[in-house]
Amino acid sequence: MKTNSFVMEISKENIINNVNFLKKKYKKSILPVVKANAYGHGIKVITKTLYENGYKDFCVARLSEAKKILENEKLSCCKILVFESIDQSHFSYIKSCDSLVVTANSFQELLTLINSGISSKKIQLKIDFGFGRNGIELLDILKLKSYIVxxxxxxxxxxxxxxxxxxxxxxxxxxxxxxxxxxLGKEKFQMIHIQNSVGILFYGAQDFMTHMRSGIFIYGLQEEGFFHEGLKQVFQLKGKVAGVRDIEDSKYLAYTSKDDLSNDNYKNIVKIKIGYGDGFLKCNENSMCTINKKTYKILSVTMDNTFIAGDDSISEDDEVILYPNINLIRNNTGMHICEVLPLINDRIERVLK
Structure with a gap:
């Protein structure tokens, strides 16, 4: 029985293709969003690759994500915008770190940041037009204007x-x-951005914007109705067959009765070394994977292993690819495209191709 594990293989060629494609098509700077472990692709791998190819501005949700980027000392000249509010206990670190840019998510928060000695040139203002999550409310805009002036x-x-x-x-x-x-005064702001990936697709370049803030598109993640030509899937979740067994005379597969798994006609069970302990959830049962470029159904997901309905053509060490087309994920699992990869945890290594 083999013990082959899975890796998430990241295509350097495709990530650079995607950001360069968007930049060239819309003639705007691209502001990559790398929150949630770069949408599951590996924040260190993605930021290092982008930085080495001339992209030195990033967005994250939380300060902890920014710190993870800055663990790579070679990225010390980058700028990282943190979306979420930051507790005052971290203000001394913010002031000492030239790479960090914080968000004022309310007028009071702006006052606190400025009064604590954080330069306005390390602050971006977020305006809330009714999203209800965070941002400076419209009722405070006149006060904000007066304060800026x-x-x-x-x-x-x-x-x-x-x-x-x-x-x-x-x-x-x-x-x-x-x-x-x-x-508020356009000249007061070095960077101006509102469009996310879908906004880029729908509305194209806007003259007054300095940047386009893209998350899913730089990774080639797309959904039906929101497809953009020219983008390529960046990751492959791949490994090898760890074992093949004939279970024709068996009653159970792992913890489940074989009769409850599938009505399909299959003889062999293919075992691979990934499971919900790695973030590959049980909702992937009955979805499809590819082995040697042929499609097979996933029957059962356990904590450390997944079992696939196989045939006599499959052998140990054959290549297995999960999520061969991530854009079909909602149809296969019911999950949103942004949910799937961030769940894949550090037991699965991210490897730059």
């Missing part, structure tokens, strides 16, 4: 979140954001 502040940037999926409503949000930036 009185203190003659200049900021790292200003941004908002394009939450509407309706085309017309989304365009209205962009227009309102543009008006807000002009009201």
């Amino acid at each position: 009185n203190k003659n502040l200049e900021f790292s940037g200003i941004y908002s979140h394009l939450y509407a999926t309706d085309f017309i409503e989304g365009k209205e949000l962009i227009d309102r954001f543009s008006e807000m930036v002009l009201f």
Whole structure:
């Protein structure tokens, strides 16, 4: 019985293709979002690759993610925007780290940051147009304008979140954001951005934006109805067959009655070394994988192993690819495309191809 484990193989060629494609097509700087372990692709692998190819600005959700990037001393000249609010206990670290840019998610938060000695040039303002998650509320905009003028502040940037999926409503949000930036003083902001990946696809380049903030598209993750040509899937979750068994006379497979697994006609069970202990969840049961470029059904997922309905053509050490087309994930598992890969934990190594 073999003990082959899985790896997530990251294509350097495809990640660079995707960011360069977006930058060239829209003639705007791309601001890569690498939160949630770079959407599961490996934050250290992705940021190192992008940095070495000229992309030195990143976005994360939490300070802990920024610190993980900065564990690579070679990335010390990068700039990392942290979306979420940061507790005052970390302010001394923020002030001492040139790479960090923080978000003011409310007017009061802005006052706290400035009064604590954090330069406005290390701050980006987030404006909330009704998303309800975070951001400076519209009722505080007049106070914000007065504060900026009185203190003659200049900021790292200003941004908002394009939450509407309706085309017309989304365009209205962009227009309102543009008006807000002009009201506050466009010259006060080094970086201006609102469009996420879907916003890039729907609305293209906007003249007043300095950057396009892309998450899923830089990884080639797309869904039906939101497809962008020119983007390539960056990862492959791959390993090898750890064992093949004939269970024709067996009643059980692992903890489950064989009769409860599938009505399909199969004879051999293929074992691979990945399971829900690695973040490959049981909802993947009845989805498909490929072995030697042929499609097979996943029957059962346990903590450390997964079992596949096989045939006589499969042998130990044959190559197995899970999620061969990640864009079909909702149809296969019911999960959103952004949910799947971040669940794959550190038991699965990320390897740059």
